[in-house]
Amino acid sequence: MTIAKILDQVHVALPDNKSYDIVIGSNLLNQASSFTPYCQGREVLIVTNPTVAQYHLDSLLEGLGSMCAKLNVVEVIDSEEAKTSPYLEQIYTTLLEHNYSRRSLIIAFGGGVIGDLAGYAAATYQRGIEFLQIPTTLLAQVDSSIGGKTAINHKLGKNMIGAFHQPCNVIVDLEVLKTLPARELSAGLAEVIKYGFIFSKEFITYLEEHLPLLLAKDPTTLAYTIARCCEFKAKVVAEDEKEAGVRALLNLGHTYGHAIEAHQGYGNWLHGEAISTGMVLAALTTLKLIEQGQEGLNFTADDLARVKNLLQAANLPIHIPENMDAQAFLKYMARDKKNLANQIVLVLFASLGQAYVEKHVSPQTITQIIDAYRN
Numbered sequence: 055m056t057i058a059k060i061l062d063q064v065h066v067a068l069p070d071n072k073s074y075d076i077v078i079g080s081n082l083l084n085q086a087s088s089f090t091p092y093c094q095g096r097e098v099l100i101v102t103n104p105t106v107a108q109y110h111l112d113s114l115l116e117g118l119g120s121m122c123a124k125l126n127v128v129e130v131i132d133s134e135e136a137k138t139s140p141y142l143e144q145i146y147t148t149l150l151e152h153n154y155s156r157r158s159l160i161i162a163f164g165g166g167v168i169g170d171l172a173g174y175a176a177a178t179y180q181r182g183i184e185f186l187q188i189p190t191t192l193l194a195q196v197d198s199s200i201g202g203k204t205a206i207n208h209k210l211g212k213n214m215i216g217a218f219h220q221p222c223n224v225i226v227d228l229e230v231l232k233t234l235p236a237r238e239l240s241a242g243l244a245e246v247i248k249y250g251f252i253f254s255k256e257f258i259t260y261l262e263e264h265l266p267l268l269l270a271k272d273p274t275t276l277a278y279t280i281a282r283c284c285e286f287k288a289k290v291v292a293e294d295e296k297e298a299g300v301r302a303l304l305n306l307g308h309t310y311g312h313a314i315e316a317h318q319g320y321g322n323w324l325h326g327e328a329i330s331t332g333m334v335l336a337a338l339t340t341l342k343l344i345e346q347g348q349e350g351l352n353f354t355a356d357d358l359a360r361v362k363n364l365l366q367a368a369n370l371p372i373h374i375p376e377n378m379d380a381q382a383f384l385k386y387m388a389r390d391k392k393n394l395a396n397q398i399v400l401v402l403f404a405s406l407g408q409a410y411v412e413k414h415v416s417p418q419t420i421t422q423i424i425d426a427y428r429n
C-alpha cells in the first residue's frame with residue numbers, strides 16, 4: 055500500500071461548534087479512516103458520479119473499511135445538470151429507502167457540482183445532517199469544498215436555491231488530481247488565480263512564475279498552491295461566514311461569469327472558464343470607472359494586460375461568447391444575489407491584488423464596457 059502523507063492542515067474557525075479542518079495530503083483516500091474521525095460507527099452515504107467513482111471509489115471504500123455502521127453509494131449524472139431538483143430528489147430517495155437518520159453523514163465525493171448538490175441535500179435532509187467533503191477537482195479542493203455554500207441552480211440564475219451549511223471536515227487528496235482532465239485543471243486555476251487578484255500581488259507573481267509547473271501537475275507546486283488557497287478562503291469565511299461583508303470579495307468575476315454560465319446553458323462554459331472572462335470584465339469595469347473620474351482606484355492598462363496574460367497562460371478564455379450582448383448579461387446580472395434594491399453590486403479591482411465591492415455601476419456603464427469589448 056502507498057504511504058499516506060499529510061502535507062498541510064488549515065483550520066476554518068467558526069462560531070457555534072462549526073469549526074473544522076482541511077487536511078491536505080497524498081494517498082489519503084485509501085487510508086481515509088486514519089484522517090477523519092467522522093465516519094466511525096456512523097450511517098454514511100457517499101454521493102458521487104460515475105466518472106469519479108470509476109477512478110477513485112474503490113480506493114475510498116478501502117479507506118473507510120468497516121468503520122461505518124452502514125455505507126451506501128449514490129451516483130448522480132456527471133454534469134452541471136446534476137445541480138437540479140431531480141438529482142437532489144435522487145439523494146433524498148436513497149437516504150429514505152435506506153432509513154438514514156438525523157445522525158447520518160453524507161460524504162460529497164467529487165468536484166464542485168457534487169459538493170454543492172450533496173451539501174444542499176445534507177443541509178435539508180431531515181432539517182440538516184452532517185456532511186464531509188472529499189473534493190476531487192482542483193476547483194473543489196481550493197474553493198467549493200470550503201465555506202459551506204451549497205446550492206442547486208435555477209434556469210433563471212446560478213446557485214439560486216441553497217443554504218449555508220458547513221462541512222465537518224475537508225479531506226484533500228492530491229493523488230486524485232492525476233486523473234483530472236486538462237480543461238478541468240485550467241478551470242480550477244481560474245479560482246486559484248482569483249485569490250491572487252483579490253488578496254495578494256505576491257501570490258500573482260508566484261502564479262506567473264509557477265504556472266507551467268501547475269499545468270504539469272507538479273506535486274510540490276500543487277501542494278503549496280492548494281494550501282495557500284485554502285488559507286485565503288478559510289480566513290475570509292472565518293471573518294464572514296454568511297457573506298454579510300468581506301466574503302463577497304470571493305465573487306470577483308462571478309456576476310459577469312454566472313451570467314455567461316446561465317446564458318450559455320449550464321455546463322457549456324465551465325464555471326472556471328466563465329469567471330475567467332468575468333474577471334477580465336471586472337478589470338475593464340475598474341478601468342472604466344477610473345476613466346469616469348472615480349477616485350481611490352489604482353489599476354492600469356498594464357495591470358489589465360497582466361490579468362489577461364495570466365488567465366490565458368492557464369489556457370482560460372478571456373473573451374465574451376459571441377452570442378452574448380450587453381442585454382443578455384444584464385438580464386442575469388439584475389438577479390445577482392449580491393444586489394441591493396435594484397442596484398447591481400460588483401466585485402472589482404481596487405488594485406492588482408486587492409478587490410473591493412462596488413455598488414455604483416450603472417447598467418449604461420456595463421453596456422458600454424460590454425459593447426466596447428465585443429468589438
Ligand SMILES: NC(=O)c1ccc[n+]([C@@H]2O[C@H](COP(=O)([O-])OP(=O)(O)OC[C@H]3O[C@@H](n4cnc5c(N)ncnc54)[C@H](O)[C@@H]3O)[C@@H](O)[C@H]2O)c1
Nearest residue numbers: 105132165166167190191193194197198203230233234325
Ligand atoms: N460552493 C462554492 O463555494 C463553490 C465555489 C466554486 C464553484 N462552485 C461550483 O462548483 C461547480 C464546478 O465544480 P468543478 O469545476 O469541480 O466541476 P465538476 O464538479 O463538474 O467536475 C468537473 C469534471 O471533472 C470530473 N472529475 C472530478 N474529479 C475528477 C478526478 N479526480 N479525475 C477525473 N475527473 C474528475 C467530474 O466528473 C466532472 O466531469 C460549479 O457548479 C460551481 O458553481 C461552488
Ligand SMILES: O=C(O)C(=O)C[C@@H](O)[C@H](O)[C@H](O)COP(=O)(O)O
Nearest residue numbers: 197201203212213301304305308391
Ligand atoms: O465561497 C464563496 O463565497 C464564493 O463566492 C466562491 C465562489 O467561487 C463560488 O463560485 C460560489 O459558489 C459563488 O457563490 P454565489 O453566492 O455567487 O452563488
Ligand SMILES: [Zn+2]
Nearest residue numbers: 245308325329
Ligand atoms: Zn466560483
